[in-house]
Amino acid sequence: MLFYDFEVFVEDWMVVIMDSDSHSTNIIVNDTKKFIDFYHQHESDIWVGYNSRHYDQYIAKAIIAGFEPQEMNNWVIEENKMGWQFSRSLFKIQFYNFDIMTQRGQSLKQLEGFMGDSVEETSVDFTINRKLTDEEIEEVIHYCTHDVEETINVFMARQEEFQTTIGLVNEFNLPIKYVTKTKAQLSAIILEAKQPESERDDEMDISFPDTLDIHKYADVKTFYENTRDYEQTYTKEIAGVKHIFAWGGLHGAKENYHGKGTIINVDVGSYYPTIMIRYGYTSRNIRDPQKYANIRKTRLEYKKQGDPRQGPYKIVLNSTYGAMKDKYNGLYDPRQANNVCVGGMLLLLDLIEKLEPYVELVQSNTDGLYIRLLNDDDFDTIDDICYEWETRTGMGLDFHYFDEVFQKDVNNYIMIDRESGTVKTKGAYVKKLSDLDYDLPIVNKALVDYFVEGTPIEETINECNDLRQFQRVVKLSYKFDGASLGNQRIQGKVQRVFASKNQSAARLYKVKQGHLEKISYTPEHVFIDNGNVSNKKIPTELDRGWYIRLAKTRAKDFGGF
Incomplete structure (x- = not known):
């Protein structure tokens, strides 16, 4: 496995490559032949970079294809165009790139800062309109080498990202070249999804689960029946909690709240995948919708057996909804994505309506509720309500218990079960921080x-x-x-x-x-x-x-x- 980083200036370029197998470092400066020779020696290796999916791999391919790296650099940086659009000749070049950047807009320097490492940058201006001096090249190499070392550190902290990608490739018998793809792209390939030749115009034609049973809050359903604009929202107090109904999932919470008692997290298992299968809301671009259902069935069987192979199947299931909103993905089907999201919100609203007389609603979120029992003697009644909802809707619920909650809003809370010592936190202020997210x-x-x-x-x-x-x-x-x-x-x-x-x-x-x-x-x-x-x-x-x-x-x- 090779870790690499390119730096491109007006009249100079360089690349630092570290080989994890031989523990060697290769530094190439302005030497096209040397880089192409190195590439051919390592053509079957996986090249790991940070933001390399959008930049470094295309600098490499441009050099291999006979272009000047500055041409590609200007294309991507100055003209803000996608590297793959530069030349058809790039498609013929085998280059197994794996990008360890998981969050768009999060820089390597930012992660270096979180890890406590140096975030100092080279003083050499990338826009210098001349050849760099030897001293300047030496300085850039120093910082470039540091960034490759940090890329290795990020990779080690995010090994699971690589392992799940390799797991998808291996479990579904895909060519190794697909290691370059995102999980959403791989999901589209696995499900054999292809966008139709002509664009659909039914994005806002919402359909509703045929099992819905909403009465008190029927006006929310009416809102979605009548709206045709993503800018429109609907504000409604539900069980004493303000909710704003839009297009991103159910969200409502008591703010600045402290509560004690029997607090239950009523969590819907594998919510969106189950909705897609139960109500026919999978992407219409999938060649055989049954394949998605079969993937879920296999995943549940593996999970029950404790088989780690369930991981890749879970990735496909969970990536599909987001991919249905991505116009560049084969799964793109915004109508079905809206059906999943709106259907999920209304089904939970249905459950809230039934539970409301017996509980205090602490918060509702995309795939579950937090409720506090008004009277512990009502637990059996609540359990019966949830069972009826499960049977009618085809969903499955899990209960998790807490006895105290501190809550800022729907995205920031601390749930405590003092008897077991379990603490669940969510939100930037209280979440458990990792080395790659270490701020205050x-x-x-x-x-x-x-x-x-x-x-x-x-x-x-x-x-x-x-x-x-x-x-x-x-x-x-x-x-x-x-x-x-x-x-x-x-x-x-x-x-x-x-x-x-x-x-x-x-x-x-x-x-x-x-x-x-x-x-x-x-x-x-x-x-x-x-x-x-x-x-x-x-x-x-x-x-x-x-x-x-x-x-x-x-x-x-x-x-x-």
Whole structure:
């Protein structure tokens, strides 16, 4: 397996390639023959990059096809066109690229920041209209090598992404060349989906599950019967909770809420796939709709046996709905996607209507509900209602129990089962952070420890001496020209900032057309450390008080304090 990264300038280009098998590093600068020779020696290897699906693989293919890499660079970067549109000759080139970037718009530098590694960038301007000096080339190679090393680190943290892709290729007997595809693209290939030659014009022709039984909230169904515009929404109080009905799933929650008692997560298992099969809402582009149903059946059999092969089948099932909204995917069928989404919302609304007399609705979301029993003696009644709903609709429900909830809104909550010690968190403020998502971790920890263990927020923050725990990683989007520390412009789209006790320290701003704009959740006074902060001790300059105040503000949003 090869890990690689290209850098292309006006009159120079280079690539750093690291071979995971031989543990060797190859650096090629402006040498077309050398790169093509290397490629032919490794034509059957898998090349792993970051954002390489959209950029690096096409730089490589352009060189192999006899084009200058600058031509492809300008095509993709300057003209904002897709690499595959550049030349038909690229289709003939075998290049097994695997892109470890999973979230569009999330840069490698941002992940480096989360991991506590250096996010410093080369000072060499990519628009320099001349040949680079030897010193400049050496500097670029240094940073390019660093980025390849970081790509390997990201790959190791996301090995499951690669394993599931390989699992799809192997389980469904696909050619290895399909390792380059996204999971949604692979799902379309596996299901033999192909868009019709002429575009359909029935996107808003919504049909409803024939098992629906809604009375009190029938006006919601009427809204979907009459609307023909995605901009239209319908606001309705459902079981005492405000809901906004639109086109993205059911969402409603008590805000700034704290509750105790018997709290049940009523979760619909494999909701969208089951709806697609039960009500005929699979993409009409699938050659044989029964194949989707068979994949679900096989997956359930493997899951029951504890067979890890269930993984690839689950990917196909769960990727299909999203792919039906992607106009570039073979599964694209927006009418069916709308049927799935609206049908799912109304079926849950049906269940809420039946449960409402016996429960407090804590929140509703795309595939389930959180309810609090008004009287524990009503559990059998609630169980019977859920069973009737399952039998009538063809869905399956799972119950998960909690005894306390702190909730900011539908996307941010802490559910606690104190008897078993189970804690479920959701949302940026309280979720468990990973090495690739590590922003203000001390604040998250302080909140969860406060709500679950009763630990004072000050105690958690004051006793921590690991600088990385206090980092705020800021990434500026392409819409901004750069960053400024006070009135002084600084280099880099990614900055790692910390709160400073120094009252003369400046604030970090983002710059747009010469104007300074504040960045959310950054202190008024900061210091920046873009080097490696792993295992780095906290300097006396760090203002712990800022983190304490932020944590307490967030705690209030969850119904605490």
